Amino acid sequence: xxxxxxxxxxxxxxxxxxxxxxxxxxxxxxxxxxxxxxxxxxxxxxxxxxxxxxxxxxxxxxxxxxxxxxxxxxxxxxxxxxxxxxxxxxxxxxxxxxxxxxxxxxxxxxxxxxxxxxxxxxxxxxxxxxxxxxxxxxxxxxxxxxxxxxxxxxxxxxxxxxxxxxxxxxxxxxxxxxxxxxxxxxxxxxxxxxxxxxxxxxxxxxxxxxxxxxxxxxxxxxxxxxxxxxxxxxxxxxxxxxxxxxxxxxxxxxxxxxxxxxxxxxxxxxxxxxxxxxxxxxxxxxxxxxxxxxxxxxxxxxxx
Amino acid sequence: xxxxxxxxxxxxxxxxxxxxxxxxxxxxxxxxxxxxxxxxxxxxxxxxxxxxxxxxxxxxxxxxxxxxxxxxxxxxxxxxxxxxxxxxxxxxxxxxxxxxxxxxxxxxxxxxxxxxxxxxxxxxxxxxxxxxxxxxxxxxxxxxxxxxxxxxxxxxxxxxxxxxxxxxx
Numbered sequence: 001x002x003x004x005x006x007x008x009x010x011x012x013x014x015x016x017x018x019x020x021x022x023x024x025x026x027x028x029x030x031x032x033x034x035x036x037x038x039x040x041x042x043x044x045x046x047x048x049x050x051x052x053x054x055x056x057x058x059x060x061x062x063x064x065x066x067x068x069x070x071x072x073x074x075x076x077x078x079x080x081x082x083x084x085x086x087x088x089x090x091x092x093x094x095x096x097x098x099x100x101x102x103x104x105x106x107x108x109x110x111x112x113x114x115x116x117x118x119x120x121x122x123x124x125x126x127x128x129x130x131x132x133x134x135x136x137x138x139x140x141x142x143x144x145x146x147x148x149x150x151x152x153x154x155x156x157x158x159x160x161x162x163x164x165x166x167x168x169x170x171x172x173x174x175x176x177x178x179x180x181x182x183x184x185x186x187x188x189x190x191x192x193x194x195x196x197x198x199x200x201x202x203x204x205x206x207x208x209x210x211x212x213x214x215x216x217x218x219x220x221x222x223x224x225x226x227x228x229x230x231x232x233x234x235x236x237x238x239x240x241x242x243x244x245x246x247x248x249x250x251x252x253x254x255x256x257x258x259x260x261x262x263x264x265x266x267x268x269x270x271x272x273x274x275x276x277x278x279x280x281x282x283x284x285x286x287x288x289x290x291x292x293x294x295x296x297x298x299x300x301x302x303x304x
Numbered sequence: 305x306x307x308x309x310x311x312x313x314x315x316x317x318x319x320x321x322x323x324x325x326x327x328x329x330x331x332x333x334x335x336x337x338x339x340x341x342x343x344x345x346x347x348x349x350x351x352x353x354x355x356x357x358x359x360x361x362x363x364x365x366x367x368x369x370x371x372x373x374x375x376x377x378x379x380x381x382x383x384x385x386x387x388x389x390x391x392x393x394x395x396x397x398x399x400x401x402x403x404x405x406x407x408x409x410x411x412x413x414x415x416x417x418x419x420x421x422x423x424x425x426x427x428x429x430x431x432x433x434x435x436x437x438x439x440x441x442x443x444x445x446x447x448x449x450x451x452x453x454x455x456x457x458x459x460x461x462x463x464x465x466x467x468x469x470x471x472x473x
Binding site for chain 2 (some may be wrong): 004007008011012013014026027031032034035036038039040041043044045046047049052053055058059061062063
């Protein structure tokens, strides 16, 4: 029994020297030792670690762990989306502030249709600037020269000029800046003009000259005459009319025996020099003759 | 940001493979007595470990591997009639290499082979784990989830059965 306990300990590699003494004196121990020695000679398969791991990696069931970057991917995707929106917002803001610049040719008038179907008729050699894409938010036009505005009903419509600001709600009016003088003519509705620090209301049928001395004139047409290629005058000295003819037809007008302070009311066409001269001279009982290609003389035959 | 070692990390898995594969392979070999079968079972056990890497902590990897391999072995049917092979002529002492002695050694080897085949799979594996692997009863008990005493009895029973068989041959 003692031997068996020792044998058991020996099998567990726990045998003490005194256990070994007991076992060595036990005749049966020989065969156990022999069995043990022979058993230890069993040929074990040698497991190749490298090829084993390789075989595992090639097994389709051996799924590689997913890359631990999905959070980063979604983050960058979110950033991309955000970037697109930021770009859209920036381009939107940029577009609404993008000015549209329109300049009428030197020798003809031009009509501009605004996004809200308001209309601007630009006189020769005039220029307007407005924000096409920002139009629904702010109706504002910068003007240099002369233009006739037909404003559709809506928010305040503002015309900025170097000489003053004109604001309306829905009306037709003409704005002219000539020789640093702002002239606002209202054909329909009511126009508010802020110039030289003064707030003035121009009602339909009135034309205000915002020169140092405020002048008011009456209008007799429903639209400015230049729109129909005409120049019109209301009780103005003849010399002013003749200067206008010179300007439009690029001719030199000379006078003979004429009082150039004669008052003239009427209009002349821009398309035919002879007709224009006739409409101006006939009512005043004056005559004209062409001296050369670029020179016209106006005279009074009765005052030879 | 030191991460806890996780078997899902390939480096950790490979380290466990290096540490445990040979003893697991031997365990499977003792059970199957077959080189190829023991290889397949060992590899399969590691594959299972990988697939469950998130559920098994590195400290539990060893017992998981042995349990899994044991279950995989139980699932395999009908084992081939194979025998263990022994290294030839080892352990012959200098002064004792007479032809008679060599013959006797050879005969004993053959007897031992037969005796090992007569053991139950459980007895054989426990005995070989103890003798060849040098595992303590405690370790064997852990593999089979039995008490240390039961493991010791299994090894001792195996040894006595071997002796009995060899003497009766």
